[in-house]
Amino acid sequence: MQQRELDSTGLHFKAIGLGAMPLSISGRPDEKQAFEVIEAFIAGGGDFIDTANVYCLDDDDIGHNERLIHQALSQIGAGANVMVATKGGLRRPGGAWTVDGDPGWLRESCERSLQALRTDCIGLYQLHAVDPKVDFRRSLDALIKLQEDGKIRHIGLSNVSAAQLESALGLTLIASVQNRCNLFDKRDFHNGLIDFCQARQITYIPYSPVGGHNGHTRLSREPLLLQLAAKYEATPHRIALAWLLHKGHHILPIPGASKAASIRDSLQATSLALSAEDIAALDRLPDR
Numbered sequence: 001m002q003q004r005e006l007d008s009t010g011l012h013f014k015a016i017g018l019g020a021m022p023l024s025i026s027g028r029p030d031e032k033q034a035f036e037v038i039e040a041f042i043a044g045g046g047d048f049i050d051t052a053n054v055y056c057l058d059d060d061d062i063g064h065n066e067r068l069i070h071q072a073l074s075q076i077g078a079g080a081n082v083m084v085a086t087k088g089g090l091r092r093p094g095g096a097w098t099v100d101g102d103p104g105w106l107r108e109s110c111e112r113s114l115q116a117l118r119t120d121c122i123g124l125y126q127l128h129a130v131d132p133k134v135d136f137r138r139s140l141d142a143l144i145k146l147q148e149d150g151k152i153r154h155i156g157l158s159n160v161s162a163a164q165l166e167s168a169l170g171l172t173l174i175a176s177v178q179n180r181c182n183l184f185d186k187r188d189f190h191n192g193l194i195d196f197c198q199a200r201q202i203t204y205i206p207y208s209p210v211g212g213h214n215g216h217t218r219l220s221r222e223p224l225l226l227q228l229a230a231k232y233e234a235t236p237h238r239i240a241l242a243w244l245l246h247k248g249h250h251i252l253p254i255p256g257a258s259k260a261a262s263i264r265d266s267l268q269a270t271s272l273a274l275s276a277e278d279i280a281a282l283d284r285l286p287d288r
């Protein structure tokens with residue numbers, strides 16, 4: 001079974017995590033179906049779940065995804081063995097997605113996430129995005145203070161550039177970087193961020209790894225993906241995830257799922273070995 005280490009913390013996880021966002025945003029499934037997704041993930045050996053306080057419908061619903069995950073894991077009896085990585089730094093006014101990296105809001109968000117997840121310490125707390133209205137150092141200092149206070153164990157960043165990551169590393173250890181990355185969006189391969197993370201032993205977490213909430217359907221229309229799916233007796237989604245896994249032992253994709261069948265299929269990417277020739281063909285697939 002392929003494993004990934006979080007930074008160099010000694011914490012190891014199955015190489016495919018669960019992106020829990022589709023369980024709580026607009027169009028979300030009912031609770032029974034959502035629990036089935038989490039159950040299928042755990043039954044398949046999964047142990048890393050990505051969430052955020054803002055995976056919900058709007059500001060009145062903040063923490064929906066975190067509460068759901070906590071309830072499902074408690075019901076399954078798996079809570080102790082699963083890393084639930086959450087985030088702070090956004091808001092959902094009227095259902096919109098806005099950035100807020102104000103230190104006060106980050107602290108309040110973290111306190112509320114601790115309650116929603118019913119824990120004393122969050123294993124991995126990620127800054128959801130850099131707020132252009134707030135000095136990045138102030139946002140980061142808020143996370144460092146939360147770590148010093150024992151409320152979070154490891155700090156991660158999301159939606160960052162290499163320059164922002166480098167400046168953060170001047171202040172503190174960064175365990176992970178979570179950016180959008182998939183076969184149709186290879187920016188972080190081109191700009192060197194993924195190699196930089198590898199060199200610094202930072203776990204790289206590709207979000208929207210099969211193309212995104214709506215974009216993933218494109219996989220099933222790409223002739224190359226269909227051809228490889230037939231060759232490896234797999235699905236196009238599994239091929240796309242296996243391609244990411246082949247790109248480095250520091251890469252931990254978090255495919256989303258609102259159906260148990262989707263995450264069951266995604267987990268199987270960990271045992272799919274693609275040939276060097278096929279990886280090169282996927283590398284050449286044009287972005288967007």
Ligand SMILES: NC(=O)c1ccc[n+]([C@@H]2O[C@H](COP(=O)([O-])OP(=O)(O)OC[C@H]3O[C@@H](n4cnc5c(N)ncnc54)[C@H](OP(=O)(O)O)[C@@H]3O)[C@@H](O)[C@H]2O)c1
Nearest residue numbers: 019021207208209210211212213237255256257258259262
């Ligand atoms: N940090 C950020 O700013 C940020 C932004 C976006 C997302 N994220 C995180 O990344 C996670 C994943 O991103 P995403 O949900 O946007 O996009 P994604 O994982 O690329 O695509 C998710 C959709 O693809 C379908 N899918 C996934 N694996 C499949 C499979 N093996 N077979 C068939 N269908 C499959 C699922 O369909 P069904 O719903 O039908 O199961 C799911 O709704 C999110 O859940 C969230 O945790 C983070």
